[in-house]
Amino acid sequence: MKKIAVLTSGGDAPGMNAAVRAVVRKGIYEGLQIAGVYNGYQGLIQGKIEQLELGSVGDIIQRGGTMLRSARSPEFMTEEGRAEAVRQLHANGIDGLVVIGGDGSFRGAYELVKLGIPCVCVPATIDNDINGTQFTIGFDSALNTVIDAIDKIRDTATSHERTFIIEVMGRDAGDLALWSGLAGGAETILIPEEGFAIDEIITRLQSGSGRGKKHSIIIVAEGVMTGSALAEVLKEKAGIETRVSVLGHIQRGGSPSARDRVIASQYGARAVEVLCEGRSGIAIGMQNNMVVDYDLDVVFNPSDHTFDKQLYKLSKELSI
Ligand code: ADP
Numbered sequence: 001m002k003k004i005a006v007l008t009s010g011g012d013a014p015g016m017n018a019a020v021r022a023v024v025r026k027g028i029y030e031g032l033q034i035a036g037v038y039n040g041y042q043g044l045i046q047g048k049i050e051q052l053e054l055g056s057v058g059d060i061i062q063r064g065g066t067m068l069r070s071a072r073s074p075e076f077m078t079e080e081g082r083a084e085a086v087r088q089l090h091a092n093g094i095d096g097l098v099v100i101g102g103d104g105s106f107r108g109a110y111e112l113v114k115l116g117i118p119c120v121c122v123p124a125t126i127d128n129d130i131n132g133t134q135f136t137i138g139f140d141s142a143l144n145t146v147i148d149a150i151d152k153i154r155d156t157a158t159s160h161e162r163t164f165i166i167e168v169m170g171r172d173a174g175d176l177a178l179w180s181g182l183a184g185g186a187e188t189i190l191i192p193e194e195g196f197a198i199d200e201i202i203t204r205l206q207s208g209s210g211r212g213k214k215h216s217i218i219i220v221a222e223g224v225m226t227g228s229a230l231a232e233v234l235k236e237k238a239g240i241e242t243r244v245s246v247l248g249h250i251q252r253g254g255s256p257s258a259r260d261r262v263i264a265s266q267y268g269a270r271a272v273e274v275l276c277e278g279r280s281g282i283a284i285g286m287q288n289n290m291v292v293d294y295d296l297d298v299v300f301n302p303s304d305h306t307f308d309k310q311l312y313k314l315s316k317e318l319s320i
Contacts, residue, residue, distance in 0.1 A: 023268040039070070267291065
């Protein structure tokens, strides 16, 4: 390994910059040349590649988004697009690639591995939905953004004695809803990994109001249904009036939390080490507070999903 490249791809996440910084600085520390690819796989196909120096990644550790910018690339989904990407990598003398992104980006990297390009993947998505790691970069920051919103909504819910439905992101995963619901003291948390009975929610809301509890917070993961769809069901079935708040893209932005900056630094540096060890087709992650690396196959194996059932059980016990 003499020269490696780094790119960010797919949905952005707070902490991506800290990971880019770690790849660049650790790479230079190891005596490598580092190239930055702009706009993900699309930029790779277009040859948007620049050499990065120590100073190129100064003053970015605290910034949300990604200085390398991100993109979704339908062209990279084609054989011709990927062949052009490989050509660009060879033309720029690049021996290995660090891909920072979500599982779609990992699939893209897997295709490059099959074409003979050594790749290591760093998980960065607010959804925390990558198999084989307990934490992705961006999850903790998004979680803090959601909790901040819940706390604020709770103030008005209490003042006006209202039930609020808060819809949070997460695609098909419920982690953001579960963790934020638990940390924000929500009365009800709906996540795609666990079924729910609407009658049970209605009974809880009614028995709460029977006890004099006039406000309630319901967190619904976008993978279950929209907040407004849930509001409609509650109104139709039981005449329960709610207010809906859809947090949307604010969850993807903002300065990364301390924890995200730390794990992004660890993951980025480990990715460089793994490439230097001559390995490829590997993902970096966290298990029981230890940085781990594992085969990309694990990411694509649905049976390895890391949903925390104990945490869900606890959230139910604490919101009686
Ligand atoms: P994320 O990485 O956040 O999950 P996407 O699913 O949009 O985001 O994936 C990002 C990009 O990765 C896509 O635009 C595409 O270029 C590439 N990609 C995704 N899936 C594949 C695949 N099966 N084969 C090749 N490239 C893929």
